[in-house]
Amino acid sequence: MRNVLAVFRKELRSYFAAPLIYIVAAAFSGLCGYYFYTDLLHFITFGFGINIMENFWQLLFLDIRKFLLFCVPFITMRLFAEEKRLGTIELLFTYPLRDGEIFLGKFLAAVVAVVTLLAPTVLYPFLLNRVQPYPLLPVLTGYVGLLLLAIAFVSCGMFISALTESQVVAGVVTGGILFGLWAISWNEAALDPQSLQAMRAVSMFDHFQGFSIGVIDLRDVAYFAFTVLLFTHLTFRALEARTWRGRR
Amino acid sequence: MIEVRELTKFFGAVCAVDRASLSVARGEVVGLLGPNGSGKTTLMRVLTGFFPPTSGTARIDGLDVQTHSLAVRRKVGYVPEHVVLYPELPVRRFLRFAADAKGVPRARSRAAIDAVMAACGLVEMARRPIRKLSRGYRQRVAIAQALLNDPEVLILDEPTVGLDPRQTVEVRSLIRTLAGRCTVLLSTHILPEVSMLCGRVIIIDRGRIVAEDTAARLARRVEDVARTALRVAGPREQVIAALAGVSGVDRVEAVEEGTAPGAMTELVVVSREGDGVRQAIAALVVGRGWGLVELRPIEPTLEELFVRLLGSERQGAADA
Numbered sequence: 089m090r091n092v093l094a095v096f097r098k099e100l101r102s103y104f105a106a107p108l109i110y111i112v113a114a115a116f117s118g119l120c121g122y123y124f125y126t127d128l129l130h131f132i133t134f135g136f137g138i139n140i141m142e143n144f145w146q147l148l149f150l151d152i153r154k155f156l157l158f159c160v161p162f163i164t165m166r167l168f169a170e171e172k173r174l175g176t177i178e179l180l181f182t183y184p185l186r187d188g189e190i191f192l193g194k195f196l197a198a199v200v201a202v203v204t205l206l207a208p209t210v211l212y213p214f215l216l217n218r219v220q221p222y223p224l225l226p227v228l229t230g231y232v233g234l235l236l237l238a239i240a241f242v243s244c245g246m247f248i249s250a251l252t253e254s255q256v257v258a259g260v261v262t263g264g265i266l267f268g269l270w271a272i273s274w275n276e277a278a279l280d281p282q283s284l285q286a287m288r289a290v291s292m293f294d295h296f297q298g299f300s301i302g303v304i305d306l307r308d309v310a311y312f313a314f315t316v317l318l319f320t321h322l323t324f325r326a327l328e329a330r331t332w333r334g335r336r
Numbered sequence: 337m338i339e340v341r342e343l344t345k346f347f348g349a350v351c352a353v354d355r356a357s358l359s360v361a362r363g364e365v366v367g368l369l370g371p372n373g374s375g376k377t378t379l380m381r382v383l384t385g386f387f388p389p390t391s392g393t394a395r396i397d398g399l400d401v402q403t404h405s406l407a408v409r410r411k412v413g414y415v416p417e418h419v420v421l422y423p424e425l426p427v428r429r430f431l432r433f434a435a436d437a438k439g440v441p442r443a444r445s446r447a448a449i450d451a452v453m454a455a456c457g458l459v460e461m462a463r464r465p466i467r468k469l470s471r472g473y474r475q476r477v478a479i480a481q482a483l484l485n486d487p488e489v490l491i492l493d494e495p496t497v498g499l500d501p502r503q504t505v506e507v508r509s510l511i512r513t514l515a516g517r518c519t520v521l522l523s524t525h526i527l528p529e530v531s532m533l534c535g536r537v538i539i540i541d542r543g544r545i546v547a548e549d550t551a552a553r554l555a556r557r558v559e560d561v562a563r564t565a566l567r568v569a570g571p572r573e574q575v576i577a578a579l580a581g582v583s584g585v586d587r588v589e590a591v592e593e594g595t596a597p598g599a600m601t602e603l604v605v606v607s608r609e610g611d612g613v614r615q616a617i618a619a620l621v622v623g624r625g626w627g628l629v630e631l632r633p634i635e636p637t638l639e640e641l642f643v644r645l646l647g648s649e650r651q652g653a654a655d656a
Contacts, residue, residue, distance in 0.1 A: 094436030
């Protein structure tokens, strides 16, 4: 536990000592704030102010989901790629740390960094609740969904970062994969019903839909859990590569 | 303390270390000497548990580096070749991470960090981010982190490369102070460094260990003649002729025509035996009324030794 904490603290310090996270957070907050405003206008003019979950929060959550897709790769790209490029990976792997401890420390730090991006948006539901009271619990469900989505994004980004020395490659590939998992079910006309069903089952974004209207479906939770486990497994295999490269 | 048996490491088809065996006793300071790309770093990375060997075994304090990796890593302090460290972390912060990662107990960690910072002369740099440190200070931080867990074995990969002369001297004296405390294996391609720091030298070339002995004994192994540098104020031809006549002298080599005023004659005298011949030479020069300006035994340099050892090794390989 102490080892995990050591890596976690170092990673967090590295995040907040560099300017990148502040730039990403500023862009993320700006976009969220703007869409909070426009979605609210939409809710008032076209939703006539009724059913706030479907006519407002759903729209906003789906927008935030998009911004997460673009912002998370910037957070995760450095995790292993930077250490490999700098050569500090050699220190990390020769300290008495297990791969699992290194992984967990980095993973938690990246999740905390993404939560820091999301944190300011928590103001919105309370702000609205002051103007016009409404049930907050379904909104909380939306946040649970965002958190699960963020964790899935981070685990994907971490795996890609473990594969390359280049942060740019890690960022671009992660963004590409996440975007692909969204776009996969877009073109309903091009797919027959069976394949569309299959694509929807794979699409990370379709599994978020329920959360955005306040529904927690166990299948969606299972999907995210499986995604995180899959990428975690792949990351461990990628880290292990150093032990079997050069074997005969 | 360090036991390596028939260790081989392949990268794809490239053999980086080829059936290397070596052993280092507790408290010894051993130099691993070889040209760039000879397998020094690979060997060290296996010892530190960074990656496993293709075949063969390496043990530190009786523990196999593969099967007891964590235990071995707790005993070893490692200074990698290209020290970049974490550029954004301040020195003290980085050392705290290293102490935590190495499992230095919380209660002792502050004192341990203070101690290594003092030992490495880093006290006034405590709050400075590593990226703002000079190359020499970064090297000290790298050594400081290696010392944090009071390692029984210290492995230093090219500890003085890229430092200016003053920093080199500082790092060397730092290593010398550590020598009593732990077993040290250091790699270098700077030859005088080995004779300065190490009790024993292991010479590695193209992945294979070609020689292993004390620096002085290795030198004697390839040098079986004594050579004496001589500067004499006197007529060149006569001096050479007279010296060739001294008993025991095999050869007199003129260095080059002196152009300086006073016509100094510079020579190298090669003889089978050293000190007796030198006394005879001195007596002869003074007896003839010439000026004896300099008389100095030429110690074989490690460079010469290295070239000869590798030369004969390669010759042997070519013959086989």
